[in-house]
Amino acid sequence: MTTIATTPNQAYAQSLSRAVKVNWQVEDIIGGDKRLDFSKRFMPEVLARVNDITCLSEAEKLILNQIRGNSYLHMFGLVEEFIVPSVLDHVKATGLSDITATQALLHFAEEESKHIRLFRRFAEEFEIGFGSRCDGIGPIKEIVDAVLQHRPLGVMLIILYIEWMTQYHYLASIRDNAIESLDFQFCSLLRNHWLEESQHTALDTLMVKHLVQQLEPSEVEAGVEDFFKLIEFLNGGLMGQVQLDLESLSRATGRTFTELERQEILSVQEKSYHWTFIGSGLTHTQFVATFKQVSPAQQQRLFQVAEMYC
Ligand SMILES: [Fe+2]
Ligand SMILES: [Fe+2]
Structure with a gap:
C-alpha cells in the first residue's frame, strides 16, 4: 500500500525509507567484467541526435554518439x-529542527x-577504450563557484x-527502448542514476518550498531572476561543450571538416544539447507545477524561455 505523505516531516521520512532500499554501489555497475562495448552506441538517439547529420558516415555517427556519452x-x-554543497548548506541553515529531514538530506548528499x-x-573506462582524447568544459571548480x-x-x-x-x-528514452541496441553498461548507469x-526530486521540491517560506516576496522574485540567469549561464557552458565535441570528433575520425560540414554538425548538436540538458527539464510537468507555486507571475516567462530550448 502506498502511503501519501501529508506533512513535510512525513515526506522526508518516506523519501528516506525509499532511498535506503535502493543503495547500489559504484562497483556493482562498472569495472571488472563490466566493460563498455565500443561497438555500440552509448546514448539514445533522442538525447544525442546524430542521425540527422548528413556529412557523417554510420561509423562516424557511432563515434559522435559515444563522444556525447562521455560528455554526458x-x-x-x-x-x-x-x-x-547546496544540499549541505540547506542542512546547515535548517539545523536539527527536524532530524528526519536532516538524515534524508545527508543521505541525498551522500x-x-x-x-x-x-x-x-x-x-575512466571511456578514456581507456575510446582511443583518442575527448575534452570537457572547465575548470569544473570555477563553473561550480560561479553557480554557487x-x-x-x-x-x-x-x-x-x-x-x-x-x-x-x-523513462522516456531507455526504459522501454526496444528499437536501439545500446551499450548495456550505459543503460545501467542511466537506470541506476x-x-x-x-x-531527490521529492527532496528538492521540499527544499524549494522551505526556502520560499523563509523569504519575502521580493526575495523570491530575486531568486527566480537568478534561476533565469543561471539557465543562460549553463547554456553558455553547453555551447562550449558542443565545440569541444566537434574537436573530439575530428581527432577520433582523423577528418578535417569543411566550414559547411562544421556548421551542419554544430547546428544539429546545439539543438540536441538544448533539448537534452535544458528543454526536457524546463518542460517537465512536475517542474512546471512547482515553479508555478513559487512564482505564478513568471510562469509565462518560463514557457517562453523553455521554448527557446525545445
Ligand atoms: Fe545524481
Ligand atoms: Fe540527484
Missing part, C-alpha cells in the same frame, strides 16, 4: 558538484557524492529541473 558523464559529474564517483569511473554565487533559491530551482530532467532521460534521483 562530464556534464552530470559537473552539476552534481554544485548539488552536494548519494550525489556517489554519483560523482560513478560518472568519473565511467569516464547565485541566490540559494535560484540554484535550488536549477537543481530541481535537472533532477526532473534525469527522470525524463531514463534514475532510481536514486526519483527520491
